Amino acid sequence: MFDLGRFDQAIGFWEDQLRKGCPPYVITYTILIELVCKHCGIVQAIEVMQDLAVEGCYPDLVTYNSMISFTCKQGNVEDTVLVIYDLLSQGMEPNAVTYNTLLHSLSSNGCWDGVDEIFAFMNRTSHPPTVVTYNILINGLCKYGLLDRAIDFFGQMVSQNCSPDIITYNTLLRALCKEGMTGEALQILLYLGGTSCSPSLITFNIVIDGLAKEGYMEKAVELYCHMKEHGIIPDDITHRCLIWGFFRADLVEDAVEILKVMTKRKHRIKNSAYRFMIHSLCKKNKIDIAIQVLELMISSRYRPEETVYSTIIKGVASAGMTEEAIELRQKLIEWKALKEPL
Secondary structure (H helix, E strand, O other), rough: OOOOOEEEOOOOHHHHHOOOOOOOHHHHHHHHHHHHHHHHHHHHHHHHHHHHHHHHOOOOOOHHHHHHHHHHOOOHHHHHHHHHHHHHOOOOOOOOHHHHHHHHHHHOOOOOOHHHHHHHHHOOOOOOOOOOHHHHHHHHHHHHOOOOHHHHHHHHHHOOOOOOHHHHHHHHHOOOOHHOOHHHHHHHHHHHHOOOOOOOOOOHHHHHHHHHHHHOOHHHHHHHHHHHHHHOOOOOOOOOOHHHHHOOOOOHHHHHHHHHHHHHOOOOOOHHHHHHHHHHHHHHOOOHHHHHHHHHHHHHHHOOOOHHEEEEEHHHHHHOHHHHHHHHHHHHHHHHOOOOOO
């Protein structure tokens, strides 16, 4: 009915059901209010709740939290305040989910004064901040580049005996690496190895990527070996980070070795990645290695485009092997990999 725009008819149906002594389940009630919010707005939703209350059907905190989540996603502060006011007028107390929803919305929009106010108030209630609360705040601060404040919240978290989880650490490690603080990130990662909060594959990938982007390939490889020794199997993301790091450091042979590992494990490699590598290798006159990459590309069941073959032919010719280039071109035409010029 809502999809057809028959809002009044749909609401009337529920009111009739109540009068007939068929109260909805809480989840059904919440879904109804969510639909009214979506199609008619918060004011109409509150009016519907009031009408249903007359019939003896009342909202619970789950319903209000759902409404607050909706208004926060819409970025409508006035509607959010309206819902909270209605919640309080019903004699209910917000819970951790309510506060976390508000904090997520405020931190996502950089409203730090509001964050401080809600966080301080939350500490005075029977629902103090949880690990989820701290993760929301630390993530929001890191996204805005406020790493110092994020670390302050991390310190508060530990001092309040609220144990950080792997999401907390991953968020901080990503922010540290983004700021080029890979040494600190590496120290935290190695520290985690001796705690009950063991680093995950994602944790290792974050730090390996950070090291590779900063050009610390020796440390990145050491960490790569360390994770394998501890039973964590690298994935395609791990290997891609290493490949691009090796290319940036002009260690193309090492990059190709990782590419071979990826091919052997049937990891996903984009066609564009092969093209980039072949083009880069040919520009550096490393034709033998470029041909190795081409062979890996073909063994991965990718059909190289003509431009890839043309790049290699030009590379061979540029390396002073004109006759070999002509011979290679002729072979590729015979194999129907290249079209014969008209």
